């Protein structure tokens with residue numbers, strides 16, 4: 012059966028017409044789907060007959076929240092169960108400018124980054140556009156508040172699930188769907204060069220974030236294995252082309268690990284690498300993961316790193332860490348859940 016979540020209105024219209032119903036019904040059904048209802052019986056202006064038809068032909072409720080953790084700062088971490096019992100994480104962060112939801116794009120991940128909890132059990136499967144969108148509907152339902160910003164920074168590598176991720180971005184931006192501005196969407200990647208090249212041709216107004224985390228290939232190979240295939244020089248060349256092609260500023264993510272990548276010399280090298288590029292650096296002390304050996308940089312080293320970048324003319328901010336009192340690092344809540352049930 013097809014999932015109702017994750018369909019453009021035009022797709023739904025042709026499905027509804029094929030079932031022998033009037034086309035305008037599709038808009039009514041679509042409005043309910045976008046409201047995030049989880050049960051066909053909640054669709055008030057839909058006839059009993061059409062509801063039965065929908066029940067026989069479509070899945071509406073493609074996930075449910077099985078656990079959530081709320082932080083003192085308002086951050087909520089959700090664990091959502093999919094129809095095949097896989098679980099994924101999403102995180103809602105409250106900022107003055109609105110609610111940001113961090114969504115997962117895959118069940119697990121196969122990129123193998125050495126500091127990341129999402130990759131520990133490998134990748135189970137890709138998420139469909141409707142399952143990425145479902146995370147937004149569920150979070151909105153749970154809080155009764157709108158999500159205004161989306162970051163594709165949960166579990167999974169978005170560019171390793173290109174088609175569904177692009178469909179999600181276009182859907183969530185669609186005026187018949189949540190109508191979230193492209194400018195309020197950030198896609199984060201560990202640096203899959205051919206897919207970044209493909210993405211730049213789409214000329215979307217989204218923000219591209221690159222997980223850099225190191226300035227020389229030896230270290231980056233160890234942290235982010237995909238670097239062996241697409242080394243730093245090639246990645247940064249691609250980023251320069253991306254900026255030229257889209258006119259959009261790139262964000263570089265740099266997680267600081269004590270004694271590993273946090274020296275002032277490395278900050279200076281980073282500034283040199285990024286010189287002349289329309290970009291911004293986000294610094295974040297690494298979130299220690301139980302299974303991994305890394306320690307977060309001290310706030311003094313973080314500030315020194317930031318100041319060194321600024322001295323060389325590179326914009327940099329230290330990201331405020333939200334949700335420190337809950338399982339904050341990527342994939343940790345899912346991991347602790349799986350450890351419990353297995």
Ligand code: SAH
Nearest residue numbers: 127164167168199200201222264297298340
């Ligand atoms: N696969 C994508 C998006 C998911 S991870 C990517 O690699 O960009 C989102 C960000 O969190 C990435 O920058 C990732 O490197 C970083 N990250 C993962 N585990 C982390 C940890 N334990 N501490 C700090 N940042 C982490």
